[in-house]
Amino acid sequence: MTNRTLVSTAIVVLGLFANCAYAQFTNVLSFVPATKLEAFDTNIEVVILKGSTEVGAITADAGSVAVKCREITDTSNGHKEQGIVLEISARGLTRDQLLIDYDEIPALVNAIDYITRLDVSVTPLTSFDAAYTTKGGFRIAALGTRRTGLIQFGVRDARALSTPVVFSRDEMSRLSGLINQAKATLDSVR
Secondary structure (H helix, E strand, C coil): CCHHHHHHHHHHHHHHHCCCCCCCCCCCCCCCCCCHHHHHHHCCCCCEEEEEEEEEEEEECCEEEEEEEEEEEECCCCEEEEEEEEEEEECCCCEEEEEEEHHHHHHHHHHHHHHHHCCHHHCCCCEEEEEEECCCCEEEEEEEECCCCCEEEEEEECCCCCCCEEECHHHHHHHHHHHHHHHHHHHHCC
16 A cells, blocks of 8 residues: 555545534633623632722713722632722613723723813814723713814713713713722722
């Protein structure tokens, strides 16, 4: 038997025994946690303690955003993580809860402050949009056009592609203030 025939026969025989093998699913988690706070929801067979404090809410015609402090503790080992919860409620729709880790708060506040200071002169082109998204999917954005000089601000859950809640520049500044207040509350219990 020649080498060519031997190789061909081996390929055919091995092909007969080749099957698709299916791996056993061992993890029922349907998503990879984006934040440290979300990661606690993957813990099983331990008691997870969640504490929260309401800080305040900003309400507009299209909906509202509530800000809460959050501390989560794994009682089996005492590990704690802190952050904030932003609850976005679009008018007539369910409420989205977005978690933001403590170490993300300064960057979020800086982004809100930057975006709320924008004006139509930010680009020589006729329109612009600027956006910032946290690891947990909280998205703030500004859209502006030179033609009208109007700038709209909005917040939404980027992971769910939900309808944005539209805020004024002043309401965005108040949201930044509530987030800073939440950080100060967390700082006082650290």
